[in-house]
Amino acid sequence: MATSSSQERLLLMRKALKIYFEFVSETLKQHTLIALLSIAILSIPLIIALHLRFFHPLAKFPGPPLAPYSNGFWYYTLLAGRGPWKNHQWHQKWGSIVRIAPNHLSFNSHAAQKVIYGFGTRTVPSMVKDPIFFTPEVDHSMNIINETDREEHSRMRRMLSFAFSTSNLLENEEVLVRRTTEFIQRIRSVQSTDGRKGFNIVKEFNYVTFNIMGEMSFGDSFDSRLEEQEEYSYHWADVIVDTTYMNDVMRAVCVIPGLFTFLEWFKTDHMKKTLYRHAEYATEHTEARLQKGSTRKDFMYHILASKGPPATNVEIASHFNVIMMAGAVTTATFLAGVTYYLANSPHATHRLQTELRTQFSSLDEINSKALMHCTYLNAVVEEGLRIYPPAGAGHLSRIVPKGGCEIDGVWIPEGTRVSVHQWSVLRDPINFHSPNSFIPERWLKDASIKDRLETSLPFSYGPRGCLGRNLAYLEMRMVLAKLMWAYDITWFNSAEVVWERDIKGYTLWEKPELRVELSLHPGTTH
Ligand code: HEM
Numbered sequence: 456m457a458t459s460s461s462q463e464r465l466l467l468m469r470k471a472l473k474i475y476f477e478f479v480s481e482t483l484k485q486h487t488l489i490a491l492l493s494i495a496i497l498s499i500p501l502i503i504a505l506h507l508r509f510f511h512p513l514a515k516f517p518g519p520p521l522a523p524y525s526n527g528f529w530y531y532t533l534l535a536g537r538g539p540w541k542n543h544q545w546h547q548k549w550g551s552i553v554r555i556a557p558n559h560l561s562f563n564s565h566a567a568q569k570v571i572y573g574f575g576t577r578t579v580p581s582m583v584k585d586p587i588f589f590t591p592e593v594d595h596s597m598n599i600i601n602e603t604d605r606e607e608h609s610r611m612r613r614m615l616s617f618a619f620s621t622s623n624l625l626e627n628e629e630v631l632v633r634r635t636t637e638f639i640q641r642i643r644s645v646q647s648t649d650g651r652k653g654f655n656i657v658k659e660f661n662y663v664t665f666n667i668m669g670e671m672s673f674g675d676s677f678d679s680r681l682e683e684q685e686e687y688s689y690h691w692a693d694v695i696v697d698t699t700y701m702n703d704v705m706r707a708v709c710v711i712p713g714l715f716t717f718l719e720w721f722k723t724d725h726m727k728k729t730l731y732r733h734a735e736y737a738t739e740h741t742e743a744r745l746q747k748g749s750t751r752k753d754f755m756y757h758i759l760a761s762k763g764p765p766a767t768n769v770e771i772a773s774h775f776n777v778i779m780m781a782g783a784v785t786t787a788t789f790l791a792g793v794t795y796y797l798a799n800s801p802h803a804t805h806r807l808q809t810e811l812r813t814q815f816s817s818l819d820e821i822n823s824k825a826l827m828h829c830t831y832l833n834a835v836v837e838e839g840l841r842i843y844p845p846a847g848a849g850h851l852s853r854i855v856p857k858g859g860c861e862i863d864g865v866w867i868p869e870g871t872r873v874s875v876h877q878w879s880v881l882r883d884p885i886n887f888h889s890p891n892s893f894i895p896e897r898w899l900k901d902a903s904i905k906d907r908l909e910t911s912l913p914f915s916y917g918p919r920g921c922l923g924r925n926l927a928y929l930e931m932r933m934v935l936a937k938l939m940w941a942y943d944i945t946w947f948n949s950a951e952v953v954w955e956r957d958i959k960g961y962t963l964w965e966k967p968e969l970r971v972e973l974s975l976h977p978g979t980t981h
Contacts, residue, residue, distance in 0.1 A: 512868045518554035529556035530707040536959030539878040546879045559872040563879040572917040582853035596773035618757035638663035653947035653970035660790040665692035668782040674753035676744040698729040699963040737776035785845040792843030796893035798946045826932040834898035840913040847877030848960030942973040
């Protein structure tokens with residue numbers, strides 16, 4: 456029965472093919488011109504694909520099979536959230552230079568880090584940021600992170616840099632200490648709202664870094680504005696977290712000409728609640744602070760006092776859009792990651808707490824200057840940044856300058872998009888022994904493991920290196936030290952959370968909940 460029905464199907468197929476070929480040859484005979492035109496049009500994508508794969512200037516570089524044909528493959532990888540692991544696998548398979556999109560090469564060597572992000576040389580200028588990757592669309596102004604013009608960027612950096620200098624930050628230490636102490640007190644009383652054990656400390660990290668950045672940026676007007684807003688006081692902090700993913704969606708959108716303009720007319724609800732709400736908050740706080748005026752040396756004070764040409768209010772708001780995002784999310788990400796790794800490493804936790812509790816006899820004694828000399832704390836911070844680099848999941852791409860240049864011993868043509876994939880560098884056994892293990896000891900002077908520590912560049916470097924690096928170190932040390940001094944932490948959802956399975960890596964990271972309960976160290980008085 457079955458055999459006869461498959462024979463019937465075969466006969467039918469033959470008949471259909473015969474009719475089809477008769478039709479094609481008849482059409483070719485009768486309408487030769489139309490037929491040739493159709494074949495020519497249908498061949499265009501094939502010719503483009505053959506060019507991209509075999510004749511493009513980057514054709515000789517290996518990489519995933521779909522990468523040469525369309526940026527779509529790359530954006531799919533990025534938005535799926537598993538980019539860091541995929542990119543690492545590609546480097547392990549194809550070596551230190553991988554073609555990840557038609558015009559984009561990913562590198563994973565230290566030599567490439569120096570050329571791509573460095574200050575440039577006498578013959579090769581520093582590389583500019585990739586304009587597609589850093590889009591100005593939502594707040595209608597260029598800012599410190601997305602400006603691609605060298606001179607404009609230098610003006611902005613000069614305007615902002617005094618605010619971020621160590622001397623000014625130490626002068627503002629009171630804000631850091633007070634906000635951290637508030638956090639230490641607050642988390643003691645945070646209750647589970649869903650009947651489950653413990654509370655989600657990841658959210659609390661978002662809130663403490665948000666408070667520190669907010670007050671350092673806008674001074675007194677920050678809290679007054681938060682009180683006036685209709686939504687609950689941490690609404691902006693939650694919006695910032697939700698916006699990180701949307702930033703990558705916008706990057707994908709802006710690659711297709713005209714799509715952004717179309718979306719501006721038909722903003723989705725989600726876009727209004729994330730990207731646009733974040734930009735509105737930055738504008739509202741900027742305007743509130745400008746109206747109120749203040750003599751406090753917050754970031755706005757330094758922007759207004761800077762000697763260069765004055766920035767417009769739209770530009771200032773755009774800088775604060777970036778500062779609140781780059782400043783709050785990255786440091787909170789570090790704190791979440793390091794807490795996870797410490798929770799899985801009783802030895803490191805014990806050593807850290809012993810150092811802190813020996814060094815300081817009360818919470819109030821903990822200050823930024825003393826923390827700079829806590830050797831093990833600093834090793835924990837460096838290892839936390841290495842194993843889970845807050846800005847190292849994606850690609851911070853640059854454009855190869857006119858005339859091309861040599862990277863990693865290979866000539867790369869001008870106009871190529873290039874980047875070093877931090878995660879792939881940091882998880883490479885060539886650079887770090889047991890790269891997937893949390894080992895703060897590797898950062899100590901007398902370390903028995905000889906790693907290539909110089910390859911860990913969580914803040915990037917060169918002319919576009921992190922402007923908030925000093926502040927980030929002060930914050931990371933202060934919050935971590937006070938937390939670990941004051942509490943012993945019990946982690947409750949360890950059976951549910953597997954960090955590297957549950958985190959999602961876009962340009963920034965999406966993190967799972969860490970439900971913890973705290974028991975107070977006997978010396979804590981707050
Ligand atoms: C652990 C925390 C942090 C990490 C890992 C980090 C990492 C980075 C990285 C890798 C870049 C380079 C981005 C690129 O090449 O496109 C960067 C840029 C920047 N970061 Fe951070 N960052 C952190 C905290 C902060 C803080 C607290 C601030 C304070 C506001 C800040 C402000 C900035 C700014 C303004 C830039 C742009 C600099 C420029 O282009 O001139 N960051 N950061």
